[in-house]
Amino acid sequence: MQLQEFWDRIGMCPQGRSAAEAAEREIAEPRTDPAAVRAACEMLFDAGTGEEGFKALQNALGEDADGMKTLACLARCAAAVHGAYARRGIADDIYAATMRFLSRFTAENLQKYGRPRLLNGWWFWRQLSMREFRLGALEYEMTHDETGRRCLSLHIPSDARLTQAELAASLQRAKAFFAEFYPPYAEAEMLCSSWLLSPALPALLPQGSRILYFQSNFEVLRHDPNADAALEWIFPDKNTPIADLPETTSLQKKVKALLLAGGSVGWTLGRLKEDAFRAG
Numbered sequence: 001m002q003l004q005e006f007w008d009r010i011g012m013c014p015q016g017r018s019a020a021e022a023a024e025r026e027i028a029e030p031r032t033d034p035a036a037v038r039a040a041c042e043m044l045f046d047a048g049t050g051e052e053g054f055k056a057l058q059n060a061l062g063e064d065a066d067g068m069k070t071l072a073c074l075a076r077c078a079a080a081v082h083g084a085y086a087r088r089g090i091a092d093d094i095y096a097a098t099m100r101f102l103s104r105f106t107a108e109n110l111q112k113y114g115r116p117r118l119l120n121g122w123w124f125w126r127q128l129s130m131r132e133f134r135l136g137a138l139e140y141e142m143t144h145d146e147t148g149r150r151c152l153s154l155h156i157p158s159d160a161r162l163t164q165a166e167l168a169a170s171l172q173r174a175k176a177f178f179a180e181f182y183p184p185y186a187e188a189e190m191l192c193s194s195w196l197l198s199p200a201l202p203a204l205l206p207q208g209s210r211i212l213y214f215q216s217n218f219e220v221l222r223h224d225p226n227a228d229a230a231l232e233w234i235f236p237d238k239n240t241p242i243a244d245l246p247e248t249t250s251l252q253k254k255v256k257a258l259l260l261a262g263g264s265v266g267w268t269l270g271r272l273k274e275d276a277f278r279a280g
Contacts, residue, residue, distance in 0.1 A: 006079035009096045016106040016116040020075060023068035027061065036060035041077050045084075050125025067118035074102060074124050081128055088130075088181060097134040098127050104159060112236055135177055136170030137161055142178075142185050150185055152178070154192040154272065158233075162210040167217075168277040190272035192218060195230030197268035199223060204254040217277055218270030227267035231255075234265070 001009075007017050027037065037060045043053025061069045078099045085095045101124060109117035126132035132141040132155070139155040152174070160166070179186040197215045205212050231238035234255055235245050242260055247253040255265060 001079045001082040003076060003079050006075060006082075006099070010078075010100045010103040012075075012103040013107045013110060013116065015110055016071065016103065019066070019068040019116045020072040023064075023072040027069055027072060032062065033060060037073065041073055044074075044077055044125045044128045045081065047126070047129040047131045050129050050131075051122075054122050054125055066115065067121055068116065070121040071102060071106065071116075071118040074118075074121055074128070077128050078102065078124075081130070084130065090133075090181060094133055094135065094177070098132070098139075100134070101127055101157075104157065108158065133177065135173045137166040138170045138174070140174050140178070140190075142182060142188075145189065145191065149189070151189045151191050152185055154190055156192075156194060156196060156214075162214045164213065164277060167214065171272075171277050191221075191269065192272065193267065193269045195233060195265050195267055197270045198230065198265045199268065200258065200263060200265050204251065204258065215270070217273055219273055220268055220270050222269040223266055224268070225264045225266040228264075229267055230265040 012020075026032075027034075037057065040053050040056035040060050043049040043056060046053075057070065057073060058064070061073070064070055082095060085092075101120075102118065105120050106116045106118050109115075109119060126141055131143075132139055134140075134157065137157075137160040139157060141153040141155060143151060143153050145151045156162070175186070178188070196211055197218055197220060199220065201209075201215065202212060228238060234252060240246075242256065245252065245256045245259070247256055258265070
């Protein structure tokens, strides 16, 4: 797939395209070793070397505060891996939805910082190595639990609609997808590690909340009240002093009050129940 077609398929914002194109010109300058960049990118296609490959890519690219050089490289890798999706028979809509990771985060950071940024590129080797796929509302990552058993890790994109219908459709599609393309994971346990499963949320959210509906479909396995990663998803900058955190949304207002009172949202690991998403 050509790069411009890839940009169109994932809906990359014009600002992100322009910044990535400018970054490509910077990568082409003599101070960057193209062989090192290519070698690092090749590692991203293998789940066994993906994490190491991303670190190598960062070293090869040098200064990249907004992640636009990273975006340029990851986009070319994503366009290249389209052929692997096609050969396996995976539908183009699944490919595009999975790769929109890049456009979604770039657009969100454009709104947040006033310029396109990609700060989560370290995660993307999972998509390039065909280890994680977006299937409807949710993303599903093939991985292993703490005992080494195969499991599917569920991730919740920021634009996911957490309705019963959307979640049920996603789960149904995932079961069919893994049964067809990755049979060893067809009956794998599904786990989710997220702030959305926090036991603190029922006291903060109204009855009928989609977040509460989502978490009601999981059995809590472990909760870490001291983890502060949730703040990254609830507030623009988790490093802001608690007293100065914004109260733009109802959730922000309630979480801020909870924090000021000495409470926490924390981070929770849950197991999807057998009858998940079957009732509203």
